[in-house]
Amino acid sequence: MIWVGWRQQRAEAAIVAAMLAGLAVVLLPTGLNVASAFDAGHLASCTGARPSQSCQQAVDQFLVRFNGLGGLIAWLTLLPGLVGTVLAAPLLVSLEQGTQRLDWTQSITRRRWLVTKLGLAAAAAVVAAGVLVLLVTWWRMPFVRLQGRMDNSVFDSEGTVVLGYTLFALGLCTLVGVLWRRAVPALMVGFAGYFAVRILFDTVVRQHLLSPLQATWRADGPAPASAQHAWVLRQFPSDRLGHLAPFDISCAHGPAIATNCPSKPVGGYMHAVYHPASHFWPLQGIETAIFGGVGLAMLAFAAWWVHERVS
Amino acid sequence: MSAISTQGLGKRYGSKWALRDCTIEVPEGSVTALVGPNGAGKTTLLQLAVGLTRPSAGDVTVLGLSPRDPALLARVGFVGQEHPLHRGFTVAETLKLGRKLNPGWDDALAHERVQRLDLPLDRTVGRLSGGQRAQVALTVAVAKRPELLLLDEPVASLDPLARREFLNSLMEAVSETGLTVILSSHIVAELERVCDHLVILAEARAELAGPIDEIVAGHRLLTGPRTEATAVARMHDVIRERHTERQTTLLVRANGHVYDADWELHEVDLEEIVLAYLGYGASRPLAEAVAR
Amino acid sequence: MIEFHLETRSGVPTYLQIVQQVRQAVRLGVLRPGDQLPTVKDVVGTLTVNPNTVLKAYRDLDREGLVEGRRGVGTFVAEDVAPLPPGDVQDLRSGLEGWIARARGAGLDDDTMAALFMDTLRPPAIRSVA
Numbered sequence: 001m002i003w004v005g006w007r008q009q010r011a012e013a014a015i016v017a018a019m020l021a022g023l024a025v026v027l028l029p030t031g032l033n034v035a036s037a038f039d040a041g042h043l044a045s046c047t048g049a050r051p052s053q054s055c056q057q058a059v060d061q062f063l064v065r066f067n068g069l070g071g072l073i074a075w076l077t078l079l080p081g082l083v084g085t086v087l088a089a090p091l092l093v094s095l096e097q098g099t100q101r102l103d104w105t106q107s108i109t110r111r112r113w114l115v116t117k118l119g120l121a122a123a124a125a126v127v128a129a130g131v132l133v134l135l136v137t138w139w140r141m142p143f144v145r146l147q148g149r150m151d152n153s154v155f156d157s158e159g160t161v162v163l164g165y166t167l168f169a170l171g172l173c174t175l176v177g178v179l180w181r182r183a184v185p186a187l188m189v190g191f192a193g194y195f196a197v198r199i200l201f202d203t204v205v206r207q208h209l210l211s212p213l214q215a216t217w218r219a220d221g222p223a224p225a226s227a228q229h230a231w232v233l234r235q236f237p238s239d240r241l242g243h244l245a246p247f248d249i250s251c252a253h254g255p256a257i258a259t260n261c262p263s264k265p266v267g268g269y270m271h272a273v274y275h276p277a278s279h280f281w282p283l284q285g286i287e288t289a290i291f292g293g294v295g296l297a298m299l300a301f302a303a304w305w306v307h308e309r310v311s
Numbered sequence: 312m313s314a315i316s317t318q319g320l321g322k323r324y325g326s327k328w329a330l331r332d333c334t335i336e337v338p339e340g341s342v343t344a345l346v347g348p349n350g351a352g353k354t355t356l357l358q359l360a361v362g363l364t365r366p367s368a369g370d371v372t373v374l375g376l377s378p379r380d381p382a383l384l385a386r387v388g389f390v391g392q393e394h395p396l397h398r399g400f401t402v403a404e405t406l407k408l409g410r411k412l413n414p415g416w417d418d419a420l421a422h423e424r425v426q427r428l429d430l431p432l433d434r435t436v437g438r439l440s441g442g443q444r445a446q447v448a449l450t451v452a453v454a455k456r457p458e459l460l461l462l463d464e465p466v467a468s469l470d471p472l473a474r475r476e477f478l479n480s481l482m483e484a485v486s487e488t489g490l491t492v493i494l495s496s497h498i499v500a501e502l503e504r505v506c507d508h509l510v511i512l513a514e515a516r517a518e519l520a521g522p523i524d525e526i527v528a529g530h531r532l533l534t535g536p537r538t539e540a541t542a543v544a545r546m547h548d549v550i551r552e553r554h555t556e557r558q559t560t561l562l563v564r565a566n567g568h569v570y571d572a573d574w575e576l577h578e579v580d581l582e583e584i585v586l587a588y589l590g591y592g593a594s595r596p597l598a599e600a601v602a603r
Numbered sequence: 604m605i606e607f608h609l610e611t612r613s614g615v616p617t618y619l620q621i622v623q624q625v626r627q628a629v630r631l632g633v634l635r636p637g638d639q640l641p642t643v644k645d646v647v648g649t650l651t652v653n654p655n656t657v658l659k660a661y662r663d664l665d666r667e668g669l670v671e672g673r674r675g676v677g678t679f680v681a682e683d684v685a686p687l688p689p690g691d692v693q694d695l696r697s698g699l700e701g702w703i704a705r706a707r708g709a710g711l712d713d714d715t716m717a718a719l720f721m722d723t724l725r726p727p728a729i730r731s732v733a
Contacts, residue, residue, distance in 0.1 A: 004408050008397065098395045102448075105361055105389035106412035106455065109381055311364035342653050479651040486647050486654035504609060504617055504652045524616055578614055 001108055005116040009090040009124070016083050016128050023079070024135060031139040034066055038142035047145045050222065059146055070143060074153035076136060080162050081194040083128045084169025084295075085187050087121045092177035092186060095310065114303045118174070122299065125170050129163040148229020148277050152202055155231070159284040164291030169194045171298030178302040178310075201287070207233055209286045210279055216242040216271045223270070230274040238271035245269075312375065314339045314459050314491040315360055319369030322355050328515050329355040333369070335510055335520040337493060339458075342485060344502040344523075345495035346585055347512035353495035354392060356512065357463050360493075361389045374459060385415050388457035388490075392464050394448035398437035402430055402447055409451045421454035428480065442473025446480060453484045460484075462494040466501075478505050499582045509581070511588045518588045523581060530584050533561040533574040543571070551587040562587045604641060605634055609650050617652055621660035629669060632686040640670060640678040 006013075038044070041062055046055035063070075094100055094117075103113055136157045140149075149158050156165070173190030180186045212233055215224045219237065237245045275283065313336045320333040330352035337343050345353050358364045359371055362378035376383045396405060402425065410416045425432065428446050436444060445465060452460055462481075466474040482505060485492060496502060502509075509526060511519040519526070530550070533543065537559050540552045548564040562579060563569070569576060605628050607621055615623075628634040641649070646657045661678050664670040672678045706716045 001412060003411050007400070007404065007408075011399065097398070098391065098393070099397050101363060101389070101391040102395045102397070102451070103408075103412065104363065105387070105391075105452075106409065107385040107414055108412050109384070311358055340655070342655070475651055479648060482647045482651055482654060483644065486644050501651075504611060504650070504656075507653055507655055527616075580612070580614060 001112055001116045002120070004103070005113075005120045008094065008117070009087070009120060012086050012089050013124055015086050016124065019079070019082065019086075020128060020131050020135070023076075023132070027135050027139045030069060034069075034139070034142050037062060037065065038145075043142070043146065062142075063146070066143075070140075073136065073140065073157070076132075077153070077156045077165075077198070078195070079132055080129060080165035081169040081191055081198070083132070084125055084166045084171075084194070085173045085191045087124050087128075088170050088173035088177060088190065089183065089187060091117055091121070091174060092183035095178065095181060095306070096183045100306075100310065110307050114306060118299055118303055121170060121174075122167065122296075125166040126163060129166040133158065133160075133162045150229060150231035150275060150277055150280060152206070152231070155206075155280075155283070156198075156202060159280070160288040161284055161291065164288035164295070165194075165198065167295035167299075168197075168291040169295070171295035171302070172197075175298040175302045175305075178305050201291075206283065206287065207231075207275070209283055210275065212273050212275050212279075214242065214271070214273050216240065216269050219268050219270050223272070226276040226278070227272060227274055229277045231279075232272055232274045235270065235272040235274075238269045240269055242269070242271040244271070312339050313337060313372075314341070315371065315373050315493070317356075317369065317371045320356070320359060320366055320371050321368035322352075322359060322364065323367040328367075330359070330512075331368075331515045333512075333517045335517050337491070337508065337510070339491050340489065341508040341522075342492045342506045343494070343508035343510060344499075344506040345493055345510045345512065346497065346499055346502070347495075348497055348589060351512040352515045353497075353512055354463050357389070357461050357493070357495060361387055361461055363389075385413060385455070386458045388452035388455050388460040390445075390448045390452050390460075390462045390465055393468065394444050394465070396436045396444060396448055396451075399435060401433055401435050402439070403432040405436060405447055405451060406432075406454070409454055413455045415456045417454050417456050420456075421450055424450045424454070424480075428476075440473070442469050442476065445469055445473065445477050449477065449480060449484075453488070453490075456488065457490060459491045460493070462492070464495055464497070466496065466498070474501065481505070499585045503581045509585075511585055513589050526584060527579070527581055530562065530564050530579050531569050532577040532579045532583075533563060533569070533571070534577065535559055535574045538573075543574075550584075551590075604639065606641070607646060607650060609652065618656045618660040618663070621646070621657065622663050625660070625664055626669065629680060629684055630687050631692060632689065634680050635686070636680050636682045636684055638680045640680070642677055 041058045043055075043058055043062060046052075046059050051059065094103075100113070104110055140154065140158070144154070144158075147154075149155060155161070169190065172193050173187050176190045176193070177183055177186035180189075213226060213230075215227060216238055217223055239245055315335075315337040317333050317335050321331045322329050333352070333356065345356065347353050355364070359366055360373055360378055362383070365379075371378060373383060374386060397408070400408065406418070406421050406425070409421060410418055425447075428443075428450075430439070430443055430446060430450075436447060439447065449462075449465070452462075465481075466477055469477060478501060481492065481494075484490065494506070503523065507523055509519065509521065509523050510517060535558070537554060537557050540549045540559070540561055543549060543561055543563060547566050547569065549561050550564055551562040553560040561574075562584070605624070607624055609617060609620060613620070625634065625640065634640075640661070643654050643657045643661070646652065647654050661670065661672065665672055665678075668681055669684055670678050671681050703716065706719075711719070
């Protein structure tokens with residue numbers, strides 16, 4: 001059955017391999033470029049909390065130079081979804097064409113068929129996610145050293161969440177396809193669903209997975225060490241106790257406009273709500289468990305449905 | 312022993328019964344034709360027998376076991392409607408699938424058949440003709456060495472030559488391996504030479520079941536001057552009555568000898584008997600059009 | 604080796620057609636004692652018929668004493684069957700030719716002649732009572 005299961009998803013596995021190879025072809029030369037620019041500018045010594053003036057300049061130069069590329073890389077977060085969708089296709093196409101009537105009337109049980117096919121798809125998803133994470137993490141290393149990896153568009157292509165996303169997309173597309181029984185529309189709906197859930201999670205849910213830290217510091221002094229490379233949720237001028245300082249928007253352009261603007265900002269402190277860099281792995285773990293767990297649960301339900309309800 | 316035995320078997324999809332109150336026996340070693348128009352329940356009956364779906368009522372035993380019994384998997388072969396095959400696989404890969412999924416697979420038989428039928432091993436199934444695909448599907452089912460083979464409309468989409476070749480192939484397999492065969496069809500014409508048993512399904516019910524030579528011997532066509540069927544109906548089952556202005560024709564299943572001075576008796580061929588059970592040609596209004 | 608043919612619309616069951624063809628072939632000397640009949644598999648291959656049908660025909664012929672099955676080898680015409688003497692066959696043939704000539708002279712066409720012959724041949728129980 002393993003040969004049969006593999007042969008039935010050979011084309012889709014090749015597509016995924018081609019996608020990853022294409023990605024490598026793009027990332028490898030540019031990544032080497034970025035890495036050598038990083039070394040040439042001696043930027044390794046500029047990753048501390050208080051960079052020198054010359055460091056600041058060099059870093060700014062570096063970031064401006066590769067800004068565009070970094071933006072593009074952010075779109076790679078769709079790839080796990082694409083991989084999961086493609087790997088869900090073999091089972092759905094099988095059911096749409098009715099070839100399960102051939103496979104199930106040989107000498108194996110439905111259970112073995114389902115476990116093997118879904119197991120192979122999940123295994124392929126794990127491998128693909130691994131390759132994807134390694135590639136992107138390697139490419140982005142210089143930027144991470146300069147800016148950390150807590151930013152929303154960076155967080156979701158590093159670490160274990162990529163695996164969670166891939167399994168989620170695989171599970172969602174499989175479940176939709178098994179219930180709807182029309183492969184192509186189901187895959188499209190599944191991918192769209194993945195996209196929607198990801199956006200929702202990124203923008204609304206992720207920040208609440210753990211309690212963020214809060215800190216108040218003097219506006220003319222250094223920010224706390226834990227705030228370096230952190231994911232800042234909110235930051236505002238405040239008083240010593242961290243309460244929001246009143247800020248009159250009409251004073252933004254100086255006292256010349258309004259007569260009752262204060263001569264210097266009220267409060268004198270800054271307050272921030274943030275997830276420090278140390279929250280990286282805990283957040284990764286929770287998000288991976290959520291996406292991966294839901295994905296696997298959907299796969300299991302789809303398997304049950306096919307076992308009981310499909311003829 | 313019966314190859315298949317059903318008792319009040321029924322299957323419902325939503326509120327519609329696809330098969331109802333079906334009680335039949337198919338003897339081992341026979342080649343049984345399962346005939347009826349589209350929608351009569353033939354596919355449902357076969358799918359219930361092979362365990363692809365579960366009954367809503369009654370039960371079915373296959374070779375003495377429940378259809379979903381794992382011990383039965385290797386003993387029953389099935390070719391579904393439209394001969395499901397993986398279109399992207401080559402013929403050789405399709406046989407490999409059979410080998411990998413069946414412990415009882417006879418690879419020599421499979422390759423010998425493929426060679427004898429001139430099926431190209433390296434061509435993908437999607438690029439074969441309809442007749443060739445049917446033969447590949449049959450090869451996979453037969454090389455599994457089942458005791459019972461179920462075929463759902465195996466020749467429906469084939470041209471006459473391909474049809475003849477398929478049935479020929481099937482008969483050779485029966486003579487080589489002694490299998491029991493059930494094949495469903497809505498074409499009656501060629502079944503008489505190939506089958507020795509018959510089950511007629513119409514509107515989700517089994518109308519008739521039994522050995523073909525007994526069925527043919529037990530039915531008669533009565534023709535005579537225009538009259539009502541009541542007298543005859545007291546002694547025999549009137550299956551179909553047809554009246555013109557001056558003549559009445561009755562097709563009856565005889566209970567005992569038919570001896571009546573008022574009627575001219577004729578033998579009836581199988582196709583005519585089947586059509587009568589399916590309601591074709593009667594003067595009474597028909598419940599449903601029949602696909603010939 | 605004899606090759607069978609099948610008339611699907613004749614109303615005669617398949618196995619009986621095979622039996623009749625073997626009988627006729629033996630009587631007319633087409634099959635001689637010791638000749639092998641086609642194997643079940645061969646007949647199935649030529650006629651596309653149920654193998655049980657062929658087996659039934661050969662069993663009936665075996666019971667009649669016309670053929671004998673040799674296990675593992677095949678079915679053969681029995682040694683002790685005597686075909687009709689060719690002279691007798693020729694006599695019967697001439698007799699028929701004479702009758703046909705008379706029937707034609709009376710105005711019967713071929714189909715009516717055949718119907719008259721079959722009608723006379725058939726058992727009376729299924730003849731019309733009119």
